[in-house]
Every structure is written in C-alpha cells, then in structure tokens.
Amino acid sequence: MHPSNSTIRDLLTHYREIALLAKVKALIDWDMNVNLPPKAAEGRARQTAHLSELITRLWLDAKFRKNLEKASELKDLSFEEKAIVRNLTIGGKYYFSVPKELIVEKDKVSGEAFMAWKEAKEKNDFSIFLPFFKELLRLDQVIAGHLRYKDHVYDALLDMFEPELTVKKAKTAFAAIKPELVQLVAHIKQAKEYTSTSNLVDGSVIYPKAQQDLLNRALMEKMGFDFQAGRIDVSPHPFTTTLDHFDIRVTTMHDERDFRTSYTATMHETGHALYEQGGSVDYVDTPLEGGVSYGIHEALSRFWENMVGRSPAFLSHMTPVFKEFYPEQLSSLTIKEAARLVNLVKPSLIRIEADEVTYSLHIILRFEIEQELFEGKIQPEDAPEVWRAKSQEYFGIVPEKDSEGVLQDVHWSYGAFGYFPSYALGNLYGAQLLHSLKKEIKFDTELEKGNLLPIKGWLDENVHRFGSLYMPDELIKKATGEKLNPQYFIDYLKDKYTHLYEL
C-alpha cells in the first residue's frame, strides 16, 4: 500500500514493526503448541514476555500516538486510509487507555487465578476460585472504566473482542434465537434417532492417525487450502494462526476411536485459514491484514464445520470418501447414518462438546451471567447457582458438580470477560452468509458433487479479500445486503433438523 497522505505513511511504517513482531510471536506460540519439549516451557515464556514488552513499547511510542491523533482529525482521507486509522485506534485502545500498572496487576492476578481455577476444578470446589473471580471482576470493572463506554460497563469488554458489539445488540440478537433454540432442543429430544447409538463411534473401532492425516489433507485440498502457503499439524487444542500471508498454519487433533473429531476440527480450522489466505496481498503487514473480528472468524469456521461439513448434501459426497480412507472400519456406513452420526443433538453440560443446536445456548447462558455480574444484578458467589438454574431452563439438565458447571471453561480463570458472545454471533453471521450465497450458487448440488471451490470463491469475493477493511456490521451488510438478522440461523436449524430428525 502506498497512501498519498504522509501521516498515514508514517503510521504504516511504524505499524509494520508491530506487525512483524506480532507474526514472530505467532510463530513462537505455534511452536509452543506443536513442538515444544516439556522442559522448555519456562524459557519460552521469557521469550514471549519479552516480545510482548517490545510490542507494547511500539504501541506506546510517543511519536506514533501523536501521528495517530493527527490522522484522526484529517479530512479527505480515502476509504482505506480511514480504515487504517480506525483499526490502529482499535488495536491500540487497550494500550492507550489502561494504565500500565493495571495491565501488570491483571496479568499477575490472572496467573494466580488460573492456578486457583485449576485446583478448584479438580477438587470441584468453587470457593477456592471465588476470591480470584471477585478480584478479576473488580479489575475488569476498573479497566472498563478506563476503556470508556456509553451504556453498560460490559460494553467496554465486549468491544475488545468484537468491535462495536454492545449489550443492546447482543441482547436483541440472542433474544430472537433463545426461545426458538430451547423449543427445538425439546422437540429433538422426543425424536427416535436421538437415543439410538452406533458401534462405529462407541470406542470399539480404531481409526489410525495416519489415515486421519491423509483424509484431512484431502479434505483441505477440496476446500481450496493452498498447501504452498500453509501447513497442517497436530496440537492438543486445534487452532489456526497467521505467521504471514503465505504461511497460514492449521492444527487439528486426533481421536483414534472417533473419526468425526478430526473431520469437524479440520474443517473448522480450515475455515479460519481460508479467511486469512483469501485476504488481499496489498494488506500484508498493515492494519488491514487478517480477519476483522472473532465473530466473523467464527462465522467462517462454523460455516465450514457445520453448514458444509455437517450438511447431508456434503455427507452424501463424503460417505464413499470416508469408506475409501477407512475401508474396513466403515464398510457398513450409509449416507443416512453418516448424516445422523455427525449431527447427533444431545443437550450436554459441556460447551466444547456441544452440537450445532445447543451450542449457542451455552454461549447465551454465559453472556447473561457475565452481563448480570457486571451490572451487579448477581454477586460472584451466586454464579454457581445461577448457572444451575439456567442449565435446567435451557437444556433440561443440571450439572451435579461445579466442575461441569460454572468452573468448566478456562476463560474466566484469566479474566477474559466479554469473549464468549463472539462465538454465538458467528453462528448468526454464518447462516446469513449462507442465505446470500445460496442465491448465487446451487449449494446442495455442488456439495453433493464435492465441489467446494465455488463456495470458497464466493467467500473470497464477498468476505475474505477485504481483510479488516470493513467493520463486522459493514461487512455483513455489504456481503448480504442487510444488517445482522438472527432469523436466518433459526430458519437454517429448523429446516435442517426437521428433515434429519423427521420432527
């Protein structure tokens, strides 16, 4: 990029250093998850901390901040130049607004809280975590004050993970889907297919890792992942990271007793990867590079995982492919059984094991509790009880242990309040994109043939290539012609599961 405005050029030159170091840090983190020898963790942490320190210094550079302030008041900027200024303002907000001592204090408390959370979860004793939970909530109240907000203190936190997201916006979206989801779950639980089991995934059949790897690569090739500009590896928790525009790395996991785990994880992560690979080359090392938000990223990963990977149409194409890679294991698999197996809806206590229908309810539960905590409507000590009550209401089941309830997720242990809602927003964005895509592409027909490239092409054209040029709301408007509309998600689910479960 060669902006005509010299202040913007100076900003880009300075930001380039931040981008380069952030990418180096991404490699360090990738390697930590994929390759690190056990004894190396402490040393690696020193290196990571130092890079974070260097990146912080760059954000706080006085001349850079002055230039950014100057740029914010410039008229006659191009659309791209305005987006650069906006993204730098968003990217630097935390560094600019929150006093460094407070950042250090939160880091310190988070470290201790994480240890307490681990112990609390192991011993199933919320009281061990409670004092740290209280302190983290208190700190985030103060941090939110520094970050500023208009209506709700919680808005300041939501905005850190999903720019421009507010309590009001999330509440409206979630209010539209919650009753529908609760009702759909209740219906599904009455269906015959809901309870039947399968010996293919009961642990008696083994799917060797080497075969899973081969299938994953074949799947990614179908999706249009460019292996000349990326790789796939294995890590305990699957993730995707950008080491540079032409170096996008996916990790997946294996369960040798269940072929579905690696299949869905790989499609999910490759969805993230295609977003990054599809970005404009012009944006490399600028504030416009990479996906715009957690919400849009989850929209794309869940799109590929659920709307493609779990669709009966694509599974009709994949069933013979599964059999090709697992000829003995899956000799009896039918298309219908494949569709049922990867779409089993089962209200469960644990979010990360949740299916497509109940997943959003897990998120809404957390969103509501976070919001009420920050508004003081409930107290931290009440969280376990509120969790149980909502669990009964949404899933019809109640966790017997807090380790399967309020203590299950790692996020609160390091004070990541405001993170969860972006996950559920992703589902809504995804269904809306699907609706638009279907107007131009014979979706099911292509999926039945295994042709994923037209779908990737549509996403490249309407989403991927823009990187962070548009804010999430603008992007969705541009790609689908209207603002976020949760009804598409409900329609999608109802249509799919009415057929699948013959409701």
Add this chain to the structure above:
Amino acid sequence: MHPSNSTIRDLLTHYREIALLAKVKALIDWDMNVNLPPKAAEGRARQTAHLSELITRLWLDAKFRKNLEKASELKDLSFEEKAIVRNLTIGGKYYFSVPKELIVEKDKVSGEAFMAWKEAKEKNDFSIFLPFFKELLRLDQVIAGHLRYKDHVYDALLDMFEPELTVKKAKTAFAAIKPELVQLVAHIKQAKEYTSTSNLVDGSVIYPKAQQDLLNRALMEKMGFDFQAGRIDVSPHPFTTTLDHFDIRVTTMHDERDFRTSYTATMHETGHALYEQGGSVDYVDTPLEGGVSYGIHEALSRFWENMVGRSPAFLSHMTPVFKEFYPEQLSSLTIKEAARLVNLVKPSLIRIEADEVTYSLHIILRFEIEQELFEGKIQPEDAPEVWRAKSQEYFGIVPEKDSEGVLQDVHWSYGAFGYFPSYALGNLYGAQLLHSLKKEIKFDTELEKGNLLPIKGWLDENVHRFGSLYMPDELIKKATGEKLNPQYFIDYLKDKYTHLYEL
C-alpha cells in the same frame, strides 16, 4: 548469575535482550529449514531482517557501549566477570568496528555474488563469478582493516570465526598434519579394501525413513540426549540450534538407499547438541551461554561422528542394532563389514562427501588459497588453477570442472573468508580430547558395550559445562593439560587405519 559489580549487572541486563532476540531468531531459522511452506520464503525473510536490525540496534546502543568500555578498565573483576566482558567485546566487535555502510554494502554484494556463483557453478564458468569474488575479497580487506590485526590481514577474518586464531597458529598446526595425511591417503589407496564395493549401499537396498527415525532416536538416547529438553527433525542440510537451554534442536537427513548417511549425520549433530545441553544453567541468556567457538563445536560433533560413531569398537555394538532396525536389509552384515563400510576412505573432489582422513586436506587447501589471496601472493583469477594444482598434490586427482573445484562450496559466494580453518581445527581438538579421555575411561570397552554415557559424562565435566567461559585454547589446556598438539590426530588416524586397512 548475580555479579557483584553493578556495571557488569547493567551489561547483563542489556545483553539479555540480545540473547532473547537471538533465540527467537534461531527459532525462525529452524522453522525456515524444517517447516516453511514454499511461498512463505519472502515474508519470512522480512521478519528475519527486522530481527537482525533490532539485534544490531541493541549492540550499537550508546549506553551499553559506554558501560562495556568502562567494564574493560575495571580491576578486581571475578574470572566469570572478566569472561563476560571479553565475550561481549568479541560479540560486538563486528558491530563496533565496521562502519554500517560497509556492512550494508557487503550484504548487498553478497546477495549478488551468491546469484552469480550459482549461475557460474551451473554453467561451470568461473568468469561469471570472478568480478564478485574480486569485490568480496576487496571488501573483506577493508573490513579486516577496520577489525584490526597484528601480523596478517587474514588474521582479522580467522578471528571472527575462531577467537584468537591466527595464520601463524593455523599454519603451524596444518604443517604438522599435511604431509602425514598425504602419505596416509597414498597408503590407503594401495590397500585391497579400498576398492571393493558392497551391494548394501549401492542403491539396491531400501532403508525406510520411518526405521531410520527410530534408529536415530535410539542412538540419541544412548548418547544421553535429553528429549525432554530438545527434539530431532528433518531438514535438507542437517544442523543443530539452540532455541533455549532446554530447547536444543537437532535436524538430520535421510538417504533411503544408504543407511550410513543418517547414522553419521545424527551422531555429528547430537555431538553439537550435547555441548549445548551440557552447559551450565547459570549461564542462560548471558554471554557465557553456549559453545565457545566453531572449532570446539566441530571438535565435539566430529568426536561423536568419527571417533565414536565410526570406531570399530562401537560398530561391534551397533552391528546387531543395525540388524534389529533393518532385519531384512542387513541380515548378512558382519562387524568387520560394518566397520569397513562406514570408514571407506576415498579421495574425492567434494569436501562435504569427504571421509575422516581426507577431510582435513580439503580444509587445508582452502586455508592456503585464502591466505595467499589475502597476502596478494595469488590473484583471484588464479584461484581455479591453484585449486587444481593443490588437488593433484593432496589427493592425486584433479577436478575436470571448476564446479567440482574452486566453485564447489557456497562459503566464498557470500564472502565468508576465514570460516574453513575452524572445521579442521575441530579434528585436532577432538583427537586431543580423546587422548585425555582414554586415560580415565576404558574407551573401547565401553563402546563395545554401547555405554556412551561415561563418555558424555567426561565431556560434560571437562568441556560442556563451561559454555563460553574459557577461550578455545584455555579450554583445551584445562581439559587435556596441554595446548593444541596436532600429533594426537595423526596418531589416532594412523592407528585406526593401519588396523582397518591392514596397512
């Protein structure tokens, strides 16, 4: 480390940043060789260049240089504190002495020269490389002037790769071994075993990579490599790198048609790795961390590769192990044949394919030519002819093409004059260490049993743990009781090959 002197403490605090960034850069380089997707090279180069720039800035920091000058004049420093000051002076010498424009110019010419060298080698036409060769030699003359030297301009370059190495010292050492090596080669060429071949390594037998990997790991376990604090991977050119004290990474290569390639490469690299793993934990992120020089590092890697890995005693232990990993391929292998196969001496034109006996002659040839070039005794355009003459004299063969002669190595293409001699010094240091070690350990008896840990233990105690505390000469004196004595190397080779080839 907690030095009592406050200037030293300040130096260590500043150097810690250099060390951390250098380790991050080591990870980037490792990943580049092991994992990089094809299209990612250009982007990765930007990141590497930026880290180099940050490291250069740290070396040139004014306050740091002032502190270092102050520290150089301090009395009453401890031995360790003196070593810190010395190593910082050595480490910073290039940055402090050579004007930045000259560094940039050499980088630029090196890049162009490398491309010209590639073309020249491909087309077997030295004239394409000659103008760049001349310019690189000229630049290094100027650089040497900035670095300062006492007797020979070439001393300044030798010293960059092997601290305190001089023309005088290298000449004395090489003069002692050259005639003996030439004579030994001539003798071996008359032996019966010299010409006989084997179907085991003629390309007709396949040694699968997966089995090579298992054998390599077993071998490294025997050597005492700590897999909790390191790993082994595969790259086109084997190397070893330190990402941190507890993260030492070895790479090896496979030749599926020759089981010896991976065996010797793995032992060589693990020799480097044990030096780094064996360093004192107190030295982490200080100027005392890591091996002291290329020469000592090569001493250890060649010690394990040749004096252990190629010794008839260890091969008597390894023969049944080879057969265990390659049961069908090596069913007919005898101990005697194993010893012959990994010790075939064959004067060849190519250094990197050279055996233990001729290897040092390849280095001496290069050392002599470099020295004469810098002393003006020969001109750059004469190098091919001088190469051919020396080749005839040392090996009894003459390269027909310059691509197998003066153009064979990559080093000169980027102006790394002074690098080669450290390779040959390693052989001499290694044999001297072996001589001392044998006084305390029943070397052959342990090797026959496959007990490598006592040998590693001796090296830990006498070499590894000191990191960069002692200069190479001091270290050898401390470990063996005398200064460098090339006779041990000659004795070792004569003894070994007289038996092997029944000379």
